[in-house]
Amino acid sequence: MAREYRYREPKSVKEAWKRLKHRIIPAVLAGLNLALLVFLLEYFNIDKAYGLGTSAVIFTSFASSIYIMFITPNSRSARNSKFVKSYIIAGIVGTLGGLSLAVLPLYAVAALVIFSVSVLMIITKSEHPPAAAIAFAFVLFRIGYIGIVIIASGVVIVVALRYLLEKTTFEIEREALKVEITKKEKRLDMQYAKKPRYKRRSKDGR
Numbered sequence: 001m002a003r004e005y006r007y008r009e010p011k012s013v014k015e016a017w018k019r020l021k022h023r024i025i026p027a028v029l030a031g032l033n034l035a036l037l038v039f040l041l042e043y044f045n046i047d048k049a050y051g052l053g054t055s056a057v058i059f060t061s062f063a064s065s066i067y068i069m070f071i072t073p074n075s076r077s078a079r080n081s082k083f084v085k086s087y088i089i090a091g092i093v094g095t096l097g098g099l100s101l102a103v104l105p106l107y108a109v110a111a112l113v114i115f116s117v118s119v120l121m122i123i124t125k126s127e128h129p130p131a132a133a134i135a136f137a138f139v140l141f142r143i144g145y146i147g148i149v150i151i152a153s154g155v156v157i158v159v160a161l162r163y164l165l166e167k168t169t170f171e172i173e174r175e176a177l178k179v180e181i182t183k184k185e186k187r188l189d190m191q192y193a194k195k196p197r198y199k200r201r202s203k204d205g206r
Contacts, residue, residue: 022173026070029161033066034059036157040150050141057137058147062154064130069162073170077128080159085126087134087155091148093117094138101139113139 041047041055068078076082097113104112117135121127134151137143143151 022169022176023071025169026073026165029165030066030070033070033154033157033161034063037062037150037154040153044146044150046147046150050143050147054137054141054143054147057133057140058151058154061130061133061137062158064133065128066158068128068130069158070165073162073165080162082126082128083131083162084155084159085124086121086128086131087151089120089124089126090117090131090133090135091138091151093120094135094143097135097139098142106139109139110136 038055038059041058046055046058047053065083068075069080069083072078077086093113093116097109097116100109100112113135114132117132121131137147141147
């Protein structure tokens with residue numbers, strides 16, 4: 001049976017520094033990704049188009065998502081499929097929530113939106129917490145097609161960069177982890193082989 005090599009949390013400062021070298025490139029890409037998103041939000045003047053605070057909500061949601069996707073790639077919510085599905089769910093539920101403000105107060109809509117997003121994410125196995133903020137961006141600011149295009153572009157860029165990292169940096173880290181585990185297993189086998197083995201005595205002492 002093939003063994004699944006997974007990331008684990010560093011147990012010491014030394015291990016943390018060792019892990020850091022595998023996170024430099026993802027951190028750089030995370031920064032560039034966010035910089036591009038901020039540029040798009042400012043270039044299209046999203047706050048002016050949909051209301052002050054729109055870009056802040058979108059930015060914070062993506063910032064959290066990018067950190068999860070790039071820096072903690074082994075977390076359950078860091079999978080591309082979960083990320084994409086969660087943002088689609090958030091966009092649809094948020095849009096419906098925004099329309100329902102015509103007949104319901106904001107507090108009721110907020111409760112229904114977070115409930116619906118949570119249930120749908122669980123049902124579709126797409127739990128990605130930062131996406132909830134996107135749902136409320138649609139509720140509070142009635143995001144139009146420009147905002148939708150920017151969010152969709154952000155999702156595509158994140159997925160593309162994550163795929164690139166999977167094929168390069170994260171793959172190198174997995175291979176290094178395999179080598180490290182194999183070496184430890186060999187050392188343990190050698191230590192076990194050197195230990196003296198005693199014959200088990202029978203009940204009569206023979």
